[in-house]
Amino acid sequence: MSLPTQVSIVDVGPRDGLQNEKQLVSVDDKARLVHLLHEAGLKEIEVTSFVSPKWVPQMGDNAAVMAAIERRADVRYSVLTPNMKGFEAALATAPQEIVVFAAASEAFSQKNINCSIAESIERFAPVVQAAHAAGMRVRAALSCCLGCPYQGEVTPDEVERVVKLLKDVGVDHMSIADTIGVGTPRRTQAVMERALRHFPLHEVSGHFHDTYGQSLANIYASLELGIHRFDASVSGLGGCPYAKGATGNVATEDVVFMLDGLGIETGIELDKLVDAGVFISGVLGRSPVSRVARALLAKRG
Ligand code: HMG
C-alpha cells in the first residue's frame, strides 16, 4: 500500500495547547513559541482564538499575540473565530486563514459554543462569506467525530451530516477532530471516508488527541487513505476546556518521528522542534509530554 510522500502539519500548540493551561502564558512567550516553530520549519501555525475571554481567558491576549509575531511570508497563520464578532476582531490582525469550529454532537456544541449545531452553522455562514471576501481561507474543525464526552457514541452518519452542512456554507477545508481521543484506526477510517465524500483529499485533515494513546495509529490509518494533512501540538500541549479529561493533542515531535521513519517529507527539523517543546514546557514548569522529545533529550544528556 502506498502512503503519501509528503505531509503538512499545522501546529496548534499555541492555540489548542495553551487554551487549556491553568496558568496564563505571557504574550512574549507565546510569540517566542511561534518563532521557534518557524525555526523548526513549521509552515502552518494556529496562533490563537477570537473567542469570549470570559469563556477562555487564556486566549484573551489574541490581538496582542498576533501583533507580537514576526511573520514569515511562507508561513500560514490561522486563528479560531466562532462568530462575526470574533471574525471582525481577527480580521484586524490579518491572519491568512480562519477556523470555524462545530461539533458532530449536539451536546458538545451546546457546552463549547453555547448553541445548537444548526445555530452554529447559521453563525458561520456570514463568517465564511466575509473571510472569502477578505481573501482568507476557511478551515472547519469538527469536534467529537469519534465520540463525545457528554453524549458518548457519535456515528459516522452524524459526522457526515455536519460535514455536509459545513460544505454547504462554503468552508474550504474539513478537519476531523477526535476531541477526546477515543478513536481507533478502523473507526477513524470509517469517519474519514465520510468526509472524503464531500471534500477532496487535500482538503481533509485529522486532528487527534492522544488521551487513549491512539493518535499515531489513527494518523497511520488516515495516511492509508491518502490523507496528508494533520494537526499536532508541540510537546503534546493541549486539551479542551469543554472536554473533561481530554489530554493533549498528539505531539508534533511524535508525528514527525513517525513520518521521518516512513520516509515521508514534512519539512520539519525534529531537533529544533524538540527545542521549541523544551522552551514552552519550561515556561509551564514541566518536561515535554512527547515521548520522542523525552527520548531525544535523554540521548542529548
Ligand atoms: P455566548 O455567551 O453564547 O455569546 O458565547 P453571546 O453572543 O451571547 O455573547 C455573550 C458575551 O460574549 C457578550 O459580551 C459578547 O460581546 C461576548 P458581554 O455583553 O457579556 O460583555 N462575545 C465575544 N467576545 C469576544 N469574542 C467573541 C465573542 N462573541 C461573543 N468572538 C461564544 C458564544 C462562542 C462566544 C462562547 O461560547 C465562546 O467563546 N466559547 C469558547 C469556545 C472555545 O474557545 N472552545 C475551545 C476551542 S474549540 C476546541 O478546542 C476544539 C478543537 O481543537 C477541535 C477538537 O479537538 O475538537 C478546534
Ligand code: MG
Ligand atoms: Mg483540539
